[in-house]
Amino acid sequence: xxxxxxxxxxxxxxxxxxxxxxxxxxxxxxxxxxxxxxxxxxxxxxxxxxxxxxxxxxxxxxxxxxxxxxxxxxxxxxxxxxxxxxxxxxxxxxxxxxxxxxxxxxxxxxxxxxxxxxxxxxxxxxxxxxxxxxxxxxxxxxxxxx
Numbered sequence: 001x002x003x004x005x006x007x008x009x010x011x012x013x014x015x016x017x018x019x020x021x022x023x024x025x026x027x028x029x030x031x032x033x034x035x036x037x038x039x040x041x042x043x044x045x046x047x048x049x050x051x052x053x054x055x056x057x058x059x060x061x062x063x064x065x066x067x068x069x070x071x072x073x074x075x076x077x078x079x080x081x082x083x084x085x086x087x088x089x090x091x092x093x094x095x096x097x098x099x100x101x102x103x104x105x106x107x108x109x110x111x112x113x114x115x116x117x118x119x120x121x122x123x124x125x126x127x128x129x130x131x132x133x134x135x136x137x138x139x140x141x142x143x144x145x146x
Contacts, residue, residue, distance in 0.1 A: 031088030037114030042081030
């Protein structure tokens with residue numbers, strides 16, 4: 001459970017044991033950005049469980065690397081872990097179906113863990129924002145001509 005929520009960003013603060021696993025059940029979105037809080041252990045692995053059948057092709061991006069990962073498979077980061085990563089490629093069809101994408105995380109060491117999870121906007125939301133921005137631009141342009 002997140003300890004706090006701000007818009008599409010969820011904050012987590014908890015304690016993990018050595019080799020402990022933490023499950024985050026994110027909101028429905030086409031992707032997520034996970035960021036460890038300063039002083040928290042880094043992420044060492046992630047797995048995204050998906051309902052079957054699904055139409056998603058998942059990718060994990062960190063640093064300058066992007067890798068495809070099979071839904072349900074565990075992706076292990078390089079030695080020492082990473083402080084931030086991005087999961088993307090969740091199909092809008094799966095999001096629209098209400099499918100549950102639970103995220104399983106492990107951390108570099110035990111202790112107090114704090115991290116945020118930010119949901120990417122769905123493509124439909126991005127399209128609406130683009131249409132709105134274009135409309136505002138057009139209205140402003142007409143006002144200048146008048």
